[in-house]
Amino acid sequence: MFDRFCHAKRAGLSRSGFVLAALMGAACGPDDEGAGPAVAVEARHPSWRRARVAVADGVSGAVSIFDVEEDAWIAALPGDGPVSMHATESGDFAALISPGRDEGYFLRAGVSVAPHDDHLHIYKFEPSRHELTIEGAAPGAVVSSAGQVTLFFEGSAADGTPAQAAVVSEEELRIRGETPVPRWFVAEAPHHGAAAAVEGGALLTRPLPGDPEGQAEGVSFVNDSGSAEVIMPGCPALSGAAPIDRRVAFACEDGVLVVEPAEGGGGMVGTKWPYPGDGRARTLVGHGPSGFVTGDLGPSAVFRIDAATGASARFDVGAEMCLFGTEPRGEALFALTSDGAFRRIEFATGAITSLDGVVSPFACEGQGPRHGLALTPDRAFVTAPGSGEVLEIDVAPLVMVERHVLGGAPSGVVVLGLDARNIDLAPGAH
Template identity: 90%
Template sequence: MLDRFFHTKRAGLSRLGFVLSALVGAACGPDGEAAGPAAAVEARHPSWRRARVAVADGVSGALSIFDVAEDAWMAALPGDGPVSMHATESGDFAVLISSGRGEGHFLRAGVSVAPHDDHLHIYKFEPSLHELTIEGAAPGAVLSSAGQVALFFEGSAADGAPAQAAVVSEEALRIRGETPVPKWFVAEAPHRGAAAAVEGGALVTRPLPGDPEGRAEGVSFVNDSGSAEVILPSCPALSGAAPVERRVAFACEDGVLVVEPSEGGEGMIGTKWPYPGDGPACALVGHGPSGIVVGNLGPAAVFRIDAGTGASARFDVGAETCLFGIEPRGEALFALTSDGALRRIELATGAITMLDGIVPPFACEGQGPRHGLALMPDRVFVTAPGSGEVLEIDAEPLVMVERHVLGGAPSGIVVLGLDARNIDLAPGAH
């Protein structure tokens, strides 16, 4: 049952987008009430407050859902062991990956954005687990782009299971009473890789032959009929991937490989951009509307690169960077560092602001429940499994808003119900 909906004018949608992602004042307050004259002249609309935050316990896998508009923890769902979480492109779903059980399943956010002529309807309902479960050997990377979600399964040499990717559309996931059937793309021998859905097929990583560490060495375009075409240049020691609108970026030993549709629309082409400093990167995050990709360079530096032009810059962080992401408007990168601080890095200038001591110092790598980081306009959320807390922090300036005590070991965290259609809308909601 729908418990609430909102209408929001669609002015100014073209500059927005999300992935994996700061709004102040506007024509309506968070619950649809009329705002005062001062708020009416603000350029940003707080419709992002319709979003929700999902948190997974790092031991039990139990899910807790926080409603930002209500400022309340409004749902809890049982778990069956640790999971990693990934928000889909639309924000309608979280993908829950259980490496221990060899499966991926989906959480409905309980927030849905429906375009309607010159405005939007934002519907809210109870979050729930989707009926679909996708099984495979060693589930790993998840990439969401072009309305599709790709789950990469690394495979198992011992069991004779090849690496492969399962692709399912978000549109199919939204249909109640029907269980979608994923489309599968075989990715050759077992390896640590990734896949991304593109028009006419999928980009799938290729294994490095005979590599004992199971690394990838490049990317192939596999069409819907299963035929594969190698993308050049190669991508030695491939270690991360991120969608950027119609492009997909891959972190390679010698630069960032950007794959995009050819000008004629037939097939895919690759371009390699060098790193702005000593590489390689081991993780990438993309921001579609700006065409920017960010990544880490060594333990204590990050970079940005324009996926279309290769223009780039390197920024020293000042401490080992454990987690990072781009806020949804693409203006700043946030990093959680091993000294327990949260840093905001302006992508245009490299200027850094810092909030010290939000968590005790910690090692970036290790066993057991880990910290998590999730971004939304005006808010940063950090999980602290050691203290059983979820930290809510104002994004600008960096100020602690609240320490939510959940208990247990909150670890994985994603923002749901947030995408290009409700991040940064002009005043005029009704």
């Protein structure tokens, strides 16, 4: 049963929404939020504050939940070893991957959004672990798009278990009392790769034949009947995947391979866009509403490519970049660099601002719990496992809001309860 509710208009909160928020504790900011002129309130819709932030301990795997609207840590779920976390596209769930236990499972965010023509209904309830657990050899990449969540299992060369992908519908995950049955797609052999559900089947990476390191070299479309069709052009040394609306981008040695449905239906087609300058990407971040994909390009540069046209730009960050992400509005990229600084890169102008001393200098690669980064429209959350802190940063003026002392070794972090497609930040947004 939902215990909190809010009705928010797309161009600003309705009067009834504020009454409901006051009476029932819904996650929509108060009507006197910010004493500035009304136009400033209208320009940035406050319903993003419905978000919750999930933080996983890098040793125990326990997950702590922070509610942005309540400005409080509201829940703690026990863990059983280190996990990686990935927010689903809707923000309703996080997929938790446990390599040590060869399984993946899901966390309910406790936030549900029902968008209508001119308003949103926002419901909030207690976060909890979902009943579904998916087992497989060497769980790795997670891709969420088009209402489907895909978990990729790399397989095992030792016992000949091939790589495979499990696809789960978010709609089915929302049904209380029922445990979804995943759809499985099997790859040719064990390898390090990724997969993404698409209409009529799934995209699966292809292993490089005879490669002892298990690299991937391209992408195949496997339909719901199990038949595979190779997507051309190839993708040598494939190392990452990201969804962008109905497209999926893959990081290759020689550019970004964008795969999308063929015109008129009947399969998928791929287009290769070159990188803007020297280097190659290893990590990609997609932003569906804008149609852009962002990636690293060497240790201290990032790029942005329009998935539809290939138009691109390169930004030199000025320091070794360990973590990066695009904020939900798609206006800027944020990065945590090895010198301990937090940087904002404006896509429109290339301007870079920096907040120094956010964490102590650190190596991007290493063993043990690592730093994490998650973004809401107006806040960034950075984990500091060495000090047991979660750092909350205002991303507009780049100032530290609070150092949350969580204890333990906070590492992985994701934002839940937000969907970049319905944040409704400006008047008239749909």
